[in-house]
Amino acid sequence: MSRLIDELKKLPGIGSKSAQRLAFYILRSSDEDAEALAAAVRDVKANLRLCSTCNNITDVDPCVYCSSATRNQRLVCVVEEPTNIAAIEKTKHFNGVYHVLHGSISPLHGIGPEQLRIANLMRRVEGEQVDEVIIATNPTVEGEATAVYLSGQLRRPGLKVTRIAMGIPVGSDIEYADEITMLKAMEGRREL
Numbered sequence: 739m740s741r742l743i744d745e746l747k748k749l750p751g752i753g754s755k756s757a758q759r760l761a762f763y764i765l766r767s768s769d770e771d772a773e774a775l776a777a778a779v780r781d782v783k784a785n786l787r788l789c790s791t792c793n794n795i796t797d798v799d800p801c802v803y804c805s806s807a808t809r810n811q812r813l814v815c816v817v818e819e820p821t822n823i824a825a826i827e828k829t830k831h832f833n834g835v836y837h838v839l840h841g842s843i844s845p846l847h848g849i850g851p852e853q854l855r856i857a858n859l860m861r862r863v864e865g866e867q868v869d870e871v872i873i874a875t876n877p878t879v880e881g882e883a884t885a886v887y888l889s890g891q892l893r894r895p896g897l898k899v900t901r902i903a904m905g906i907p908v909g910s911d912i913e914y915a916d917e918i919t920m921l922k923a924m925e926g927r928r929e930l
Contacts, residue, residue, distance in 0.1 A: 739765070791862065793838040793855045795820045803835050810834045812869040816859065816888065818842050818876055826874065834872070837862065842880040843887055849880075851887055863892060870898040877904045877922070 739761055746757035764772055788794070789801035796802070803809060803823075813834030817823060818841060826832050839854045863871065873888050875881035885901055892899045905923025906915050915923070 788838075792836050793820075793840060793858070794823060794836060806835075808833070812867055813872070814859075814862070814868055814870070815872040815874050817874050818881065818884070822874065822876075834870075837871075839875075839884065842875055842878070842884040844880045844883075851891075854884070856888070856891070859888075860891065863897065868897060870900060872900050872902060874902045 742761045742764065743754070743757045746752055746760050747754060749757075752760070764775065767775075785797050786795055787797075787799065789796045789799055789804055791800045791804040794801045794803065798805075804811075810833050814837050815826060815832060815834055816837045816839060817826070818839050820838050820840075823836050823838070826836075837855075837859050839856065839859075841849055841854050843849060843851060843854065862868070871888075871892055873885045875884045875888075889899050889901070903922075903926035905919060905926050906912060912920070
C-alpha cells in the first residue's frame with residue numbers, strides 16, 4: 739500500500755492525503771476496475787508519443803493536424819501545452835497547424851529556452867514554407883517572457899510573427915478588470 743501511495747504522490751497536484759485516498763479507493767474497487775486503470779496507464783505509455791513535427795501528443799506520426807491536406811501548413815500556432823490546442827480548435831476558426839513547446843520560460847523554476855521544444859520550431863520555420871507564426875502562449879509572466887523570446891528568435895524577412903490578443907473576457911464587467919488586462923485590451927483594440 740505504501741508503494742502505491744508513493745507512486746501516486748509523484749503525480750502533479752497529488753499530495754500525501756490525496757494519494758492515500760486514491761490508494762484506498764483503488765484497494766476497494768473491483769479487480770476489473772483496478773485492472774482497467776492499470777491497462778489504461780500501460781496503453782498510454784505504449785501507444786502515445788510526441789509528433790515529430792509539432793510535439794503534440796499523438797498515436798500516429800505525424801499527427802492528424804500535421805498530416806492533414808486541408809490545413810494551412812504555412813500558418814503555425816505556437817502553444818505551451820497540448821491541452822491548449824483543444825481551446826483553439828473549439829473556435830472552429832483556425833485552420834493552420836500547431837507547435838507545442840511543452841512549457842514556458844520560467845527562470846524561477848529553472849526552465850530556460852533550451853528546456854522547451856524551440857529548436858525544432860526554428861528548424862521547422864527555416865525548412866518549411868511558413869508565412870506566419872502565431873504565438874499563443876498564456877497571458878502570464880512566463881507566457882509573456884516566452885512570447886518575447888520567440889518573437890526575437892523568429893524575426894526574419896518574409897515571416898510574420900503575431901501574438902494572440904488579450905483583454906476583457908466576453909460577458910464580464912470592465913470595472914472588475916485589473917490594470918494589466920485593461921492595458922492589454924486597450925493595446926489590442928481594432929477598428930470597427
